[in-house]
Amino acid sequence: MATGTENVSSAGPARVRHREPEAHDLSTAHLKLIPPAKELRLKIRLEAVRVAANLDRSRPLTKELLRGHAEQLMRAAGLPPGYLGFTMVAISNEFWREQFMAVDFKRRLLLLPHCLKHSETCPADYDAAGLNCTGCGGCVIADFKLTADELGYKVLVAEGTPAMLKVLTCGEVDAVLGIACLNALERAFDKVLKVGVPSLAVPLLSNDCAATTVDIDWVNEAVKLRATAAPKRTRTYLPLLRAANEMFADSQLNALAPRSRGATTADATDPIAATESLGYDWIATGGKRFRPFITLAAYDAMNGGKNVRPADMSTPVELPAAVRRVAMAMEVFHKASLLHDDIEDDDTYRYGRETLHRRHGVPTAINVGDYLIGLGYRLVSREAKALGAEAVTDILERLSQAHEKLAEGQGAELFWRDGGNKEIKPLDALKIYALKTAPAFEAALYAGMRLAGPAAAHEPLIAEFSRNLGVAYQIINDLEDWDGDDDNKLVRGQDVLSARPTLLLALALETATPAQKRELHEILGDKEKCECAIHRVRQIYASHQVFEQAETMVRKYRERCETVANGTTPDALRELLTFFVNTMLERDLPPLPAGQ
Numbered sequence: 001m002a003t004g005t006e007n008v009s010s011a012g013p014a015r016v017r018h019r020e021p022e023a024h025d026l027s028t029a030h031l032k033l034i035p036p037a038k039e040l041r042l043k044i045r046l047e048a049v050r051v052a053a054n055l056d057r058s059r060p061l062t063k064e065l066l067r068g069h070a071e072q073l074m075r076a077a078g079l080p081p082g083y084l085g086f087t088m089v090a091i092s093n094e095f096w097r098e099q100f101m102a103v104d105f106k107r108r109l110l111l112l113p114h115c116l117k118h119s120e121t122c123p124a125d126y127d128a129a130g131l132n133c134t135g136c137g138g139c140v141i142a143d144f145k146l147t148a149d150e151l152g153y154k155v156l157v158a159e160g161t162p163a164m165l166k167v168l169t170c171g172e173v174d175a176v177l178g179i180a181c182l183n184a185l186e187r188a189f190d191k192v193l194k195v196g197v198p199s200l201a202v203p204l205l206s207n208d209c210a211a212t213t214v215d216i217d218w219v220n221e222a223v224k225l226r227a228t229a230a231p232k233r234t235r236t237y238l239p240l241l242r243a244a245n246e247m248f249a250d251s252q253l254n255a256l257a258p259r260s261r262g263a264t265t266a267d268a269t270d271p272i273a274a275t276e277s278l279g280y281d282w283i284a285t286g287g288k289r290f291r292p293f294i295t296l297a298a299y300d301a302m303n304g305g306k307n308v309r310p311a312d313m314s315t316p317v318e319l320p321a322a323v324r325r326v327a328m329a330m331e332v333f334h335k336a337s338l339l340h341d342d343i344e345d346d347d348t349y350r351y352g353r354e355t356l357h358r359r360h361g362v363p364t365a366i367n368v369g370d371y372l373i374g375l376g377y378r379l380v381s382r383e384a385k386a387l388g389a390e391a392v393t394d395i396l397e398r399l400s401q402a403h404e405k406l407a408e409g410q411g412a413e414l415f416w417r418d419g420g421n422k423e424i425k426p427l428d429a430l431k432i433y434a435l436k437t438a439p440a441f442e443a444a445l446y447a448g449m450r451l452a453g454p455a456a457a458h459e460p461l462i463a464e465f466s467r468n469l470g471v472a473y474q475i476i477n478d479l480e481d482w483d484g485d486d487d488n489k490l491v492r493g494q495d496v497l498s499a500r501p502t503l504l505l506a507l508a509l510e511t512a513t514p515a516q517k518r519e520l521h522e523i524l525g526d527k528e529k530c531e532c533a534i535h536r537v538r539q540i541y542a543s544h545q546v547f548e549q550a551e552t553m554v555r556k557y558r559e560r561c562e563t564v565a566n567g568t569t570p571d572a573l574r575e576l577l578t579f580f581v582n583t584m585l586e587r588d589l590p591p592l593p594a595g596q
């Protein structure tokens with residue numbers, strides 16, 4: 001039932017790989033040049049100070065706004081378009097500079113790329129957290145790390161967003177200084193900016209993936225920046241994201257959802273306690289916790305959005321235990337669906353570990369999934385006293401509807417995958433997406449709003465927003481399957497490998513020649529698909545402008561979401577829906593041609 005975006009299809013997090021540039025990196029490479037002269041880099045940074053002085057700092061900058069300001073600066077300064085990425089980083093740095101400076105050194109993260117090391121001589125090993133620099137002095141990493149360590153920074157030498165997001169959502173740090181190439185900054189670091197974490201970035205001097213260099217003076221200056229005066233601080237959803245994450249730490253998990261059998265991980269071999277033990281272990285493992293966040297944030301928005309605040313405020317968020325339990329149920333249902341999904345697709349890895357059915361067998365994994373469904377419903381139903389029977393009934397009704405729709409969507413996909421007829425029309429693919437992706441989001445959003453009070457008047461907007469958001473999100477997921485999603489997947493064209501009925505395939509089949517159709521059907525039916533088959537599917541998709549058509553559809557669904565969000569009250573809910581659009585539907589798209 002899940003979309004599979006959190007699936008790690010290789011040998012775990014510690015595995016280090018050379019990252020091939022993604023198609024998306026290549027298509028925007030001409031906008032990511034680094035000014036070769038230090039004087040020009042300084043000039044752009046000074047211009048950025050002037051631009052940032054007038055920016056509204058009450059909420060995080062969106063990528064669109066940042067890009068608009070950068071283009072204006074470049075026009076005024078007569079800079080070539082190639083410096084767009086660099087100029088955006090310079091303005092973003094100035095937007096956050098004062099707030100970054102006000103964060104204590106001990107609450108900051110320095111994120112370094114391992115491509116700065118000398119790969120031939122570096123003696124350091126990797127573990128799940130990244131490269132363990134021994135400080136041999138063979139490259140600048142040792143110097144940067146020493147300075148930052150002495151000041152009290154948490155230092156990671158790691159690639160990509162997951163490691164960084166993990167420390168942020170665990171509440172270990174409140175500000176980030178990231179050194180990365182413009183490709184990585186575009187892909188990953190701006191997710192952090194969007195969430196609203198005070199962040200500075202120093203771009204590497206090239207976008208190559210090995211033996212890179214960086215402006216050492218710039219890094220040293222940024223590491224030492226410090227001020228005690230509190231600037232005007234940007235409101236952010238990070239406290240609520242952290243609250244959603246913290247619910248699954250042992251102490252809160254056991255307090256909010258006490259174990260009936262009192263089972264611990266060690267009891268996994270006790271037949272009576274084993275199911276509970278495996279179930280709790282599974283819900284405590286991995287995941288972005290985005291579904292519980294939706295519920296918490298929706299509840300908070302309907303109560304004035306008082307927990308949307310600067311990331312470094314130390315007071316805990318105020319949320320009743322009953323609200324947290326309902327939010328927890330959203331994650332529990334999601335985890336149950338992932339278990340069943342992994343069995344249906346016979347996936348090998350999830351969150352960097354072997355999938356549960358591979359470790360304990362299919363029957364046990366099915367049973368743990370069933371147990372979690374029961375636990376999810378119980379987390380809601382037992383709150384009747386605290387929340388009122390009517391609210392609980394409404395939420396349970398919405399959850400059971402979501403369950404049915406998800407199963408129908410997943411069922412449609414399985415019937416298609418395992419049946420003989422490999423025809424599919426774009427409308428059918430979109431129907432499956434609406435069933436598979438929207439209901440979980442809709443249930444989480446509805447639950448949060450219903451927890452705050454009667455929600456009947458909001459039901460049409462919840463349904464419309466969720467449907468459009470879910471479909472757009474799934475199309476982006478399909479497109480990213482061809483980019484090679486660095487956060488989750490190591491292989492491109494996974495959807496073809498697993499013969500999924502995607503919109504991209506449906507669009508291709510609509511206009512393909514009879515010979516191409518035959519070829520696509522043969523590739524999909526082949527159980528042992530080779531790399532060349534994936535390449536051929538990509539060629540066929542490209543020759544029918546399938547990727548462009550899909551991107552146009554994303555834009556249209558996104559516009560519908562924005563229209564719904566813009567017409568929503570109260571303000572805090574409108575801001576939250578806009579946040580969902582900006583975070584979930586982020587994809588750099590070429591401008592929409594007139595008339596589309």
Ligand code: SF4
Binds near residue numbers: 136141
């Ligand atoms: S300083 Fe650290 S990262 Fe650089 S070569 Fe030595 S051990 Fe490797």
